[in-house]
Amino acid sequence: MPRIGVFIETREGRIKPAMSGVITAARGPNHELYGLVLDGRAADYKAQLQAFGIHRIVDVASPTGPLGWNPDTWARAIALAMREFGLEALFGLTSAMGKEVLPRIAAILDAPLLMDCLRVDVEKRTAEKSQFSGKTTGVFKLNGAHCLYGMRPNVIEAIPAPTEAKIDAFQAPVTEGALIVEALRLEASRGVDLTEAEIIISGGRAMQNGDNFRILRECAEVLGASVGASRVAVDAGWVPHSMQVGQTGKTVSPKLYIACGISGSVQHFAGMKTSGVIVAINTDPKAVMMQHCDYGIAGDLFEVVPILTRQLKASLNHG
Amino acid sequence: MPFKIYVCVKHVPDSAANITILDKTRIEEKITFIINPFDENAIEEAVQLRSKVGDAEVVAVTIGKPAAVETLRSAMAMGADRGIHVVTGDPPDSIATARALKAAILADGAPDIIFTGKGSIDSEGFQTMFRLGAALGVPAANNVASFRLEGRTATVESELEAGGRAVIRMPLPCVIGAGKALNKPRYPILPDIMKARKKPIRTVPMESLDIGTPPASVQLIELRPFSDRRQAKLIPGPVEKAVEELVRLLREEAKVI
Numbered sequence: 001m002p003r004i005g006v007f008i009e010t011r012e013g014r015i016k017p018a019m020s021g022v023i024t025a026a027r028g029p030n031h032e033l034y035g036l037v038l039d040g041r042a043a044d045y046k047a048q049l050q051a052f053g054i055h056r057i058v059d060v061a062s063p064t065g066p067l068g069w070n071p072d073t074w075a076r077a078i079a080l081a082m083r084e085f086g087l088e089a090l091f092g093l094t095s096a097m098g099k100e101v102l103p104r105i106a107a108i109l110d111a112p113l114l115m116d117c118l119r120v121d122v123e124k125r126t127a128e129k130s131q132f133s134g135k136t137t138g139v140f141k142l143n144g145a146h147c148l149y150g151m152r153p154n155v156i157e158a159i160p161a162p163t164e165a166k167i168d169a170f171q172a173p174v175t176e177g178a179l180i181v182e183a184l185r186l187e188a189s190r191g192v193d194l195t196e197a198e199i200i201i202s203g204g205r206a207m208q209n210g211d212n213f214r215i216l217r218e219c220a221e222v223l224g225a226s227v228g229a230s231r232v233a234v235d236a237g238w239v240p241h242s243m244q245v246g247q248t249g250k251t252v253s254p255k256l257y258i259a260c261g262i263s264g265s266v267q268h269f270a271g272m273k274t275s276g277v278i279v280a281i282n283t284d285p286k287a288v289m290m291q292h293c294d295y296g297i298a299g300d301l302f303e304v305v306p307i308l309t310r311q312l313k314a315s316l317n318h319g
Numbered sequence: 320m321p322f323k324i325y326v327c328v329k330h331v332p333d334s335a336a337n338i339t340i341l342d343k344t345r346i347e348e349k350i351t352f353i354i355n356p357f358d359e360n361a362i363e364e365a366v367q368l369r370s371k372v373g374d375a376e377v378v379a380v381t382i383g384k385p386a387a388v389e390t391l392r393s394a395m396a397m398g399a400d401r402g403i404h405v406v407t408g409d410p411p412d413s414i415a416t417a418r419a420l421k422a423a424i425l426a427d428g429a430p431d432i433i434f435t436g437k438g439s440i441d442s443e444g445f446q447t448m449f450r451l452g453a454a455l456g457v458p459a460a461n462n463v464a465s466f467r468l469e470g471r472t473a474t475v476e477s478e479l480e481a482g483g484r485a486v487i488r489m490p491l492p493c494v495i496g497a498g499k500a501l502n503k504p505r506y507p508i509l510p511d512i513m514k515a516r517k518k519p520i521r522t523v524p525m526e527s528l529d530i531g532t533p534p535a536s537v538q539l540i541e542l543r544p545f546s547d548r549r550q551a552k553l554i555p556g557p558v559e560k561a562v563e564e565l566v567r568l569l570r571e572e573a574k575v576i
Contacts, residue, residue: 095480131542132441137544184479279569307558
C-alpha cells in the first residue's frame with residue numbers, strides 16, 4: 001500500500017482552501033494518505049482532513065513545541081517525517097510557501113520534484129506541467145526513492161472522500177541552522193494570495209492609475225475575490241509587483257478570472273491561461289483577451305465594472 | 320584574494336517567441352533567446368555589490384548549448400567581469416544542473432556569494448538555487464526583494480504570500496535567488512556591449528565535470544502544444560443588459576459564483 005504524504009498549508013488556523021484539491025490529486029487505489037501539519041493545530045483540522053480522505057494526520061513539531069516559520073527547519077522536519085513514516089511521495093501546493101518548502105525538501109532528500117503540476121499519475125510517476133510560457137505542456141517522468149509534486153492551486157477539483165483519520169505526533173529533532181528568520185513583515189499582506197485565490201479580478205493599461213483600482217476592489221469584495229494586475233499596471237507604478245499576474249509575476253488558476261482592460265499579451269496569458277472561466281471586459285472587441293475568453297463584454301470597464309458590482313451584490317444577496 | 324561573486328544565468332527562449340515542437344521532446348531553436356529575466360536582477364545586484372565591496376569580481380556561469388554564450392555576453396555587457404560556459408547538449412534536469420554548477424564554480428574559485436534568478440521562464444522548475452545551496456552545504460534564500468551585506472552576514476527580505484515578507488539572516492557564503500522587486504536591471508549601452516566581447520569566457524564541457532551519479536532524475540518524455548478549448552462568447556446589447564446576462568451565465572452555465 002503506497003504511503004503518500006501531503007504537506008498541509010494553513011493560514012491563521014485554517015487549512016487553505018486550495019488544499020482540498022491537492023489531497024484529491026494525491027488519492028489513489030490503496031493509497032494511505034498522510035497529512036503533515038506544522039502549525040501545532042493538527043487536532044483542529046481532523047474533521048476537514050478526514051472528509052477528503054486523509055488517513056493519518058502527522059503533527060510535526062520540534063521537541064520543544066511547534067516550529068515557528070522557517071523554511072529551512074520546516075523542510076528538514078518534513079524530510080525526517082517522510083523517512084519516519086516511509087512516505088514514497090509528497091504532494092504540496094505551488095504557493096509562495098510551497099515554493100519555499102518543497103524544493104528544500106527535494107534538495108535534502110536528493111529527490112525528484114516537479115512544481116506547478118497540472119496533473120499527476122502517482123503509480124506511473126509521471127506529471128504534467130506548462131513549459132515555455134504556457135505554450136506547451138510537458139509530460140515528465142520522475143525517477144528516485146521519493147517523488148515530490150507541487151500542484152498548481154485550483155487545477156484539480158476537490159472531491160470529498162470521507163474516512164476516519166488518526167493523529168500521530170512526530171517530534172523532529174531539528175534546530176535553527178545557518179538560515180535565521182529574524183522577523184515576518186505581514187503588514188503589507190492583504191487577504192488571500194493571488195496564486196491561491198478562487199476568483200480574481202485584474203486590471204490592465206485601461207485602469208489609468210492606481211486609485212482606479214478601487215473599482216476592482218469594490219467588485220472583489222462582493223465576490224470574495226483577490227485583485228490582480230497586468231505588467232503594464234505594475235511597471236507604471238500603479239500597484240505593487242505582488243499583484244502582477246503573468247510570466248514575470250504570478251501564475252494563477254482561479255475558477256473565475258475577470259480581465260478588465262487587459263489586451264492579453266502572451267506573457268499575461270502565461271500566468272492565467274489555465275483559469276476555469278475567463279471573463280474579458282474591454283472596449284476593443286478585437287483584443288486578444290476578448291478572443292480567448294469564455295465570456296466577453298465589449299465596453300468601458302469604468303462603466304461595466306460598477307454595474308457588475310451592483311448586480312452581483314443584488315444577485316448574491318438574493319441567492 | 321578578491322571577493323568572489325558568482326551569478327548563475329540561463330539562456331531561455333523569449334516569452335514572445337513562437338514555440339514549435341520538432342519531435343517528442345525538442346523545440347525548434349531558431350527563435351530569439353534571451354538571458355532569463357530574473358537573472359538580470361541577479362547580475363544587477365552582483366554588480367552593485369562589487370562596487371560596494373571594492374576588491375571583488377563578478378563571474379557569470381551558464382550551462383547550455385553553444386548558443387548560450389550569447390547570454391554570458393549579455394551578463395558581461397551588464398557588468399560581469401568574465402564568464403564560465405558549461406557546454407551541454409540537451410538541457411540537464413535541475414538535479415544534474417546544480418551538481419554541474421557546483422563543480423564548475425568550485426573548479427574556478429571559492430565563492431563568497433552566489434546570485435541567480437528566482438526561477439527560469441522556460442521550464443519554471445523553481446528549485447535549482449536550493450539544490451545548489453544544499454550541494455555546497457550553504458544556506459539559500461529565494462524570491463529576494465531586498466539585500467544587505469554587513470561583514471560576512473547577509474540580510475535579505477524574501478517575499479511571502481499576499482505581499483508579506485520574511486527577514487532572513489544568513490552567513491556567507493550563501494545563495495540568493497533574485498526577485499523582480501530586488502532592483503531595476505541596467506540596460507547595457509553600446510560601449511558596454513563592445514567591451515563585453517573582449518571579456519574572457521572559459522568553456523568547460525559538461526562531461527569533464529565530476530557530478531557523481533545522481534540518485535534521481537526528472538525526465539521530459541513528451542511536449543504537447545497547449546490547446547485552448549475556449550469558445551469566446553461575446554455578450555451583446557446595452558451594458559446593463561449584457562452584465563445581467565453575464566451574471567446569469569456565471570451562475571447557471573459556468574456555475575462559478
